Amino acid sequence: MIDTPRHQALSSSSRVDILSIVRAAATGSTAAEIVQETDLHPSTVRAHLDRLTTAGLLVRARASNGQPGRPAWRYRTAATGTTPAPAPYRALAAALLAHLTEREHDGDVRGRAAIVGRQWGRQLAAAIPADDATDAAGPVTTVARVLTALGFAPDLAETAPAAVLHLRSCPFLELVSAHPDAMCGLHLGVVQGAWLAVGGPDGDTALAPFGAPTACVVRLPASADRP
Structure with a gap:
């Protein structure tokens, strides 16, 4: 059976590229970092990241870099074979x-x-x-x-x-x-x-x-x- 949300999320070549970038990053990527690598508009990158996260291909969390203020979201690929909690x-x-x-x-x-x-x-x-x-x-x-x-x-x-x-x-x-x-x-x-x-x-x-x-x-x- 096709995993429809994931297949739909990967129907865009830009989202596939973004997923590859995040996978290659040792500690994940922020939207700003992906913008620099792809030259896509920040709003477009955020929309793609939201779609990949909703599909369960990425997870996100706040990751401080030691700078003041609210840290940016940092994305990484979801672990494969994750077992749900009881x-x-x-x-x-x-x-x-x-x-x-x-x-x-x-x-x-x-x-x-x-x-x-x-x-x-x-x-x-x-x-x-x-x-x-x-x-x-x-x-x-x-x-x-x-x-x-x-x-x-x-x-x-x-x-x-x-x-x-x-x-x-x-x-x-x-x-x-x-x-x-x-x-x-x-x-x-x-x-x-x-x-x-x-x-x-x-x-x-x-x-x-x-x-x-x-x-x-x-x-x-x-x-x-x-x-």
């Missing part, structure tokens, strides 16, 4: 998203989503059997287990000076594409809540969309899993 998690995420985005005019949707996510992360960590949550593996492994249960397919990329997890899959892909600020905030909150629930040391916990060529990156503020 139905109860997806239903909960969708309900939270609807509640949060109803108040987008209040500002800081990402911050409010993170608050909700922290409570959710604490609950998910608490549901892990005590012998697993308190064994010698430590809090980094417990956070990874929470993320695995949700379908993020985390890999431990670094252990020192801080733990770094690469999230290879996005189980809420269509929700992220529609409301990336809220969903990325929710995911960050889940990590923070799980981390604190299992005794992770204080410090800045970060989630960097497009932080690696094929993954989002979680940075945990400790080497707590090492002696």
Whole structure:
């Protein structure tokens, strides 16, 4: 059976070119970067990016480059073979998203989503059997287990000076594409809540969309899993 939305999205040679550009970029591309490479009008590029995102071929998130102000959208190709999260998690995420985005005019949707996510992360960590949550593996492994249960397919990329997890899959892909600020905030909150629930040391916990060529990156503020 033909995947109609994707085939329609790729019916334009310009969109095919844009998809190739994004795929070739190590950390994704912004609309401005694509304009420079294609000489297309910015409005045309944004329309093509929206079409590719709606079709599930691209995902987007805010990715700060260290400059002041609101960072631009950065796009990357959607992971192939992504497995959706279990139905109860997806239903909960969708309900939270609807509640949060109803108040987008209040500002800081990402911050409010993170608050909700922290409570959710604490609950998910608490549901892990005590012998697993308190064994010698430590809090980094417990956070990874929470993320695995949700379908993020985390890999431990670094252990020192801080733990770094690469999230290879996005189980809420269509929700992220529609409301990336809220969903990325929710995911960050889940990590923070799980981390604190299992005794992770204080410090800045970060989630960097497009932080690696094929993954989002979680940075945990400790080497707590090492002696």
